[in-house]
Amino acid sequence: MSVGIVMLVHTAFGRAEQVIRHWAASDCPVVIHVDRRVPAKTYNGFVKRLSDLPDVAFCARHRCEWGTWGIVAATQDASEMMLERFPQVRHVYLASGSCLPLRPVQELIDYLAARPQTDFIESATTTDVPWTIGGLEHERFTLRFPFSWKKRRWLFDAYVALQRKLGLKRRLPAGIEPHMGSQWWCLTRQTLSAILQDPERATYDRFFSKVWIPDESYFQTLARLYSRQIESRSLTLSKFDFQGKPHIFYDDHLQLLRRSDCFVARKIWPYADKLYDAFLTDEAGAMKRAEPNPGKIDRVFAKAVERRTRGRPGLFMQSRFPAAAQENGLTCAPYSVFEGFSDLFENFETWLAKMTGARVHGHLFAPERAEFAGGHGTMNGALSDSAKLRDRNARAFLSNLIWNTRGERQCFQYGPRDKRAIEWDLATDRNAQISVITGAWAVPLFKSNLNFADIRKEAARLQKVESAHLDVLRSQWSRARIRVWTMAEFVEAPMEPLQTVIDEIGQQSARGLAEVPRMTDLTGFGQFLQNLKNQGMHPYLMGDFSAEPMVEASEPARKPYVVK
Amino acid sequence: MERIADPVMAYRLRWKRRRLLHRAFRKRRQLATVADRTGRIGPGDILAASTVRNEAIRLPYFLDHYRRLGVDHFLFVDNGSDDGTAAYLAQQPDVSLWSTPHSYKLSRFGLDWLTWLQMRHAHGHWCLTLDADEILVYPYHDTRPLPALTEWLERAGAESFGALMLDMYPKGPVRSQVYDAGRDPFEILCWFDSGNYTITRQEKHWNLWVQGGPRARLFFADRPRRAPTMNKVPLVRWHWRYVYVNSTHALLPRRLNLVYDEAGGEKTSGVLLHTKFLHTIVEKSAEEKRRREHFANSALYDSYYDSLMENPDLWDPQSTRLRSWRQLEAMGLMSRGGWI
Numbered sequence: 001m002s003v004g005i006v007m008l009v010h011t012a013f014g015r016a017e018q019v020i021r022h023w024a025a026s027d028c029p030v031v032i033h034v035d036r037r038v039p040a041k042t043y044n045g046f047v048k049r050l051s052d053l054p055d056v057a058f059c060a061r062h063r064c065e066w067g068t069w070g071i072v073a074a075t076q077d078a079s080e081m082m083l084e085r086f087p088q089v090r091h092v093y094l095a096s097g098s099c100l101p102l103r104p105v106q107e108l109i110d111y112l113a114a115r116p117q118t119d120f121i122e123s124a125t126t127t128d129v130p131w132t133i134g135g136l137e138h139e140r141f142t143l144r145f146p147f148s149w150k151k152r153r154w155l156f157d158a159y160v161a162l163q164r165k166l167g168l169k170r171r172l173p174a175g176i177e178p179h180m181g182s183q184w185w186c187l188t189r190q191t192l193s194a195i196l197q198d199p200e201r202a203t204y205d206r207f208f209s210k211v212w213i214p215d216e217s218y219f220q221t222l223a224r225l226y227s228r229q230i231e232s233r234s235l236t237l238s239k240f241d242f243q244g245k246p247h248i249f250y251d252d253h254l255q256l257l258r259r260s261d262c263f264v265a266r267k268i269w270p271y272a273d274k275l276y277d278a279f280l281t282d283e284a285g286a287m288k289r290a291e292p293n294p295g296k297i298d299r300v301f302a303k304a305v306e307r308r309t310r311g312r313p314g315l316f317m318q319s320r321f322p323a324a325a326q327e328n329g330l331t332c333a334p335y336s337v338f339e340g341f342s343d344l345f346e347n348f349e350t351w352l353a354k355m356t357g358a359r360v361h362g363h364l365f366a367p368e369r370a371e372f373a374g375g376h377g378t379m380n381g382a383l384s385d386s387a388k389l390r391d392r393n394a395r396a397f398l399s400n401l402i403w404n405t406r407g408e409r410q411c412f413q414y415g416p417r418d419k420r421a422i423e424w425d426l427a428t429d430r431n432a433q434i435s436v437i438t439g440a441w442a443v444p445l446f447k448s449n450l451n452f453a454d455i456r457k458e459a460a461r462l463q464k465v466e467s468a469h470l471d472v473l474r475s476q477w478s479r480a481r482i483r484v485w486t487m488a489e490f491v492e493a494p495m496e497p498l499q500t501v502i503d504e505i506g507q508q509s510a511r512g513l514a515e516v517p518r519m520t521d522l523t524g525f526g527q528f529l530q531n532l533k534n535q536g537m538h539p540y541l542m543g544d545f546s547a548e549p550m551v552e553a554s555e556p557a558r559k560p561y562v563v564k
Numbered sequence: 565m566e567r568i569a570d571p572v573m574a575y576r577l578r579w580k581r582r583r584l585l586h587r588a589f590r591k592r593r594q595l596a597t598v599a600d601r602t603g604r605i606g607p608g609d610i611l612a613a614s615t616v617r618n619e620a621i622r623l624p625y626f627l628d629h630y631r632r633l634g635v636d637h638f639l640f641v642d643n644g645s646d647d648g649t650a651a652y653l654a655q656q657p658d659v660s661l662w663s664t665p666h667s668y669k670l671s672r673f674g675l676d677w678l679t680w681l682q683m684r685h686a687h688g689h690w691c692l693t694l695d696a697d698e699i700l701v702y703p704y705h706d707t708r709p710l711p712a713l714t715e716w717l718e719r720a721g722a723e724s725f726g727a728l729m730l731d732m733y734p735k736g737p738v739r740s741q742v743y744d745a746g747r748d749p750f751e752i753l754c755w756f757d758s759g760n761y762t763i764t765r766q767e768k769h770w771n772l773w774v775q776g777g778p779r780a781r782l783f784f785a786d787r788p789r790r791a792p793t794m795n796k797v798p799l800v801r802w803h804w805r806y807v808y809v810n811s812t813h814a815l816l817p818r819r820l821n822l823v824y825d826e827a828g829g830e831k832t833s834g835v836l837l838h839t840k841f842l843h844t845i846v847e848k849s850a851e852e853k854r855r856r857e858h859f860a861n862s863a864l865y866d867s868y869y870d871s872l873m874e875n876p877d878l879w880d881p882q883s884t885r886l887r888s889w890r891q892l893e894a895m896g897l898m899s900r901g902g903w904i
Binding site: 248251316319320377383 | 789
């Protein structure tokens with residue numbers, strides 16, 4: 001027999017009893033401390049139920065309020081009793097009533113017997129670790145904390161602030177360097193008795209009794225004075241959430257706990273029948289001499305913290321609705337917006353879809369309806385193409401679309417005929433890649449069968465809208481990846497810009513463009529612009545087109561060629 | 565900081581809350597006790613409160629589901645049922661039942677009655693406020709009953725728990741598949757809209773306003789502002805001074821409506837699977853249209869009822885089939901938050 005268990009209990013006595021019987025069955029003596037706040041009736045019943053076990057003892061009771069000295073006092077008394085009553089005990093293991101042994105007790109006994117001089121206690125200096133919640137690190141040791149953090153938070157905070165302001169500081173006892181770590185340790189008789197029998201103990205106790213959360217620093221600090229060999233880790237698996245509260249384990253954590261290979265875990269939900277049933281049956285055959293490795297399951301906890309504090313970018317739901325500027329992205333994935341391309345090229349959308357494998361929509365923000373790819377009435381997630389539904393919340397429409405199609409690149413067309421409510425959201429979204437051919441809106445007018453007076457009016461309107469839109473794109477707040485070409489520039493040398501935008505989507509083959517989209521016939525476009533000018537409407541966004549028929553445009557068919 | 569800077573609104577809402585509490589207090593006389601078993605409510609019990617009318621077909625599964633989740637006692641108000649609802653409920657050992665023939669609409673859609681019952685019986689308990697067609701699911705609900713959830717919420721300092729209402733519908737016209745009482749309704753209603761919800765924040769009560777789903781898609785596409793509200797706060801650690809303002813979409817005091825994180829993180833939340841679209845919807849809509857008890861300005865909803873009476877098919881090729889809570893979580897319709 002080499003391991004003794006000191007157990008602090010304040011609730012779920014039935015479960016504590018089960019675990020105590022489990023330890024006792026492997027001949028581990030158990031000393032129990034029961035919180036003094038527990039009613040006498042409950043306490044007496046508990047003592048009576050355990051009276052058949054010879055190596056189970058109860059020590060004097062203290063009030064154990066979270067973060068106060070009572071827990072340390074309880075641990076001291078129980079440890080003293082353990083060392084005195086059970087001289088054969090070599091290691092003392094501190095556990096709570098909600099701790100559950102995950103591996104056969106004999107494995108723990110063997111493990112410790114193989115390391116007779118080692119103290120397992122997590123112990124780090126305050127400057128080295130960022131564990132603390134609430135900003136109290138070294139100040140835990142230098143300020144005074146007479147008020148309860150749980151019940152009198154306001155007084156607690158005010159008194160801390162006051163002491164900071166007045167520069168009040170307690171002096172540390174000579175010779176100690178404050179350390180902190182998990183409350184749950186396993187110490188050797190030598191170390192533990194040296195701490196408890198230290199001639200200076202009264203000084204230390206006086207000091208630590210006014211420290212904030214002494215149960216995480218008293219033994220952790222003093223063990224450093226006496227231990228021959230410290231393993232700074234806890235044998236008890238205990239994980240904390242982002243608020244610094246311990247995670248609770250439920251039935252569905254069975255596999256997770258098994259994987260950790262730890263000896264003991266806390267806290268276990270008292271009603272987790274499956275866990276208690278599974279782990280409290282010692283299977284001699286199931287032994288595997290693995291080193292405890294809580295790191296194996298760390299990812300699960302790290303992800304939970306991430307989910308709780310940062311969430312899934314681009315998701316808006318009933319429990320994640322970030323205030324403006326805290327969204328961490330309006331959308332969840334990159335997407336491309338093309339302005340003017342489908343005006344200039346006759347088969348731009350099908351070509352783009354073929355080249356990139358992306359989903360290419362028409363004008364999603366068209367006044368009549370959202371032109372989903374393939375002309376469907378709904379998209380993934382049953383997102384409707386109704387303009388009214390979309391315009392009710394254009395931002396949500398966009399973030400929904402991108403969220404619903406996670407894993408598939410989205411591209412859509414946009415232009416001065418479309419609803420403008422979305423333009424700031426596009427410009428300020430880091431995920432947006434916006435490519436603009438300015439002035440290309442004139443092409444449909446050029447091809448149209450409208451009266452020239454109407455064309456002139458419409459051209460003036462569209463030019464004004466696009467000009468304002470370009471101001472948005474160029475504003476200091478825009479975060480999207482934006483490329484702008486005038487139509488004249490683009491028509492002059494279309495391959496390079498096309499290659500660039502395709503590369504940005506990054507899904508085509510490395511060999512370059514195997515095929516180019518078919519540019520619409522621009523014969524007479526220069527003259528069309530000149531006519532507008534002659535009518536007093538100066539189209540300037542498309543750049544310089546000469547009124548003479550263009551050389552390229554008059555060629556019967558452009559030969560596809562490859563740009564490297 | 566803005567929140568502290570609106571003391572005038574805070575003061576007005578405090579009076580509004582008191583007015584609503586007083587209103588509930590006055591309405592207490594409308595309730596006749598049918599079966600009062602509230603003496604059996606123990607400390608720490610989880611309660612569920614509901615106003616029902618002709619829900620005999622849904623109640624067996626409803627009770628079954630919530631008992632399985634760990635609800636210890638049910639508080640029901642029966643508002644003039646004639647299909648045996650009252651008799652059925654009165655027999656249940658964990659149900660306390662009151663009845664009233666008075667107006668549902670004038671009782672703020674049953675809330676005044678429930679507020680009075682909650683004031684008397686739910687103080688200090690975690691309490692669900694539900695309609696008979698709302699089935700709550702939350703992360704891990706298949707392995708962790710409600711006490712695990714409420715204990716965890718309490719430790720995280722939360723007093724309320726938010727949920728999205730998810731309209732569940734069958735494939736094909738709603739009346740074509742007949743549901744038998746007691747069966748799992750989601751064998752029939754196994755489809756939902758997964759990604760067409762839009763959210764705005766309402767400054768007055770700090771609650772979110774979520775709209776969307778099949779009803780918005782099909783019946784309100786021409787007037788989306790009127791589309792049904794889909795956010796709810798069904799689970800609250802009750803205090804006798806609390807009151808629901810508008811169905812269970814929002815409460816006072818308004819801090820209870822902060823079931824969402826505003827700094828980008830996700831809080832834990834659930835989904836209320838809505839079993840409205842069983843085959844009975846067609847007849848029920850006709851009745852509701854006639855009674856005009858379900859909306860503050862019912863005339864605006866006539867065309868909605870007309871659509872429902874035409875035995876509509878809510879299914880769409882882009883509908884999603886319900887599989888598990890993990891699916892709902894992955895789709896972002898609810899969240900585990902920091903709960904592992």
